[in-house]
Amino acid sequence: MQRMKNEKRGPIAFVNFALLEKVLRFGNFKTKTGRETPYFFNAGDFYQSVALAELGDFYAKLLINKFGDKLKGAVLFGPAYKGIGLVYTVATILGFVYEIQVGVAYNRKEAKDHGEGGTLVGTPLEGRANIILEDVVTTSETKIEAAGLIAKAGGKLIGCVIAFDRQEKGTKDGVMTERSGAQEFELACNVPMYSIATLADLIRFMDTPEGSDGWHETVAKIKAYRDQYGIEPKA
Secondary structure, eight states, rough: OOOOOOOOOOHHHHHHHHHHHSSEEEEEOOOOOOOOOEEEOOOOGGGGGHHHHHHHHHHHHHHHHHGGGGGOOOOOETTTTHHHHHHHHHHHHHHHTTTOOOEEEEEEEEEEESSTEEEESSSSOSSSEEEOOOSSSOOOOHHHHHHHHHHHTTEEEEEEEEEEEEOEEEEEEEEEEEEHHHHHHHHHHHSSSSEEEEEEHHHHHTTTTOOGGGGGHHHHHHHHHHHBBBBBOOO
16 A cells, blocks of 8 residues: 545545554454454554644544534534544644634543543633544444533534544444444434544445455455444435
8 A cells, every 4th residue: 555645635545544554454353342343443543743643634624624614713622532632633733734723622531629620621612613523433422421511511512523434333232223323423412423434435445446455355354244233324
């Protein structure tokens, strides 16, 4: 694989980028729901400065495309823990590269009983548009919890943006549900969830010239996993 030049920062370019950075890997893994999966996406492996800047630009492009003028003055909310670094990275790119002013905020896992106290840190949320930023969606629990914190603080949630949507059904009480984590979030919060790339994009990438002929077996495993756990993607 070689780094793809794609100023539009589209989903195929993102899949290529994630593979080059070894953030998206193939093998035998276990998801949060306990499923054995042939691929894994770990945004925590974006830890070098250049890669972080590029990641921030992927998010920034999608935010600008989906929210337009609503983005100006909005608050990017990062659920602890991975969301914290993410909102600062994306906000920096939006400000420095695109001259779009946004605020950042995040929650602590435990309330602080000294200093400024409380569970929320950063820009006050009250009366402002808020957008949740996260890395991946398997279940939607963390995002729905963040939506509740925003509502409690008087903010208005207008959407959620993630890097990668696994597009698979969730589980509840050990039983597979009919909806994916993204669909559960949209139903519970009544706002859209957008992703830079999806499982469908990963499969599509593996059929492009940038993909590898050595991935036939891996593609077959991923498609079998999708057939067992996947949901119908959005039209």
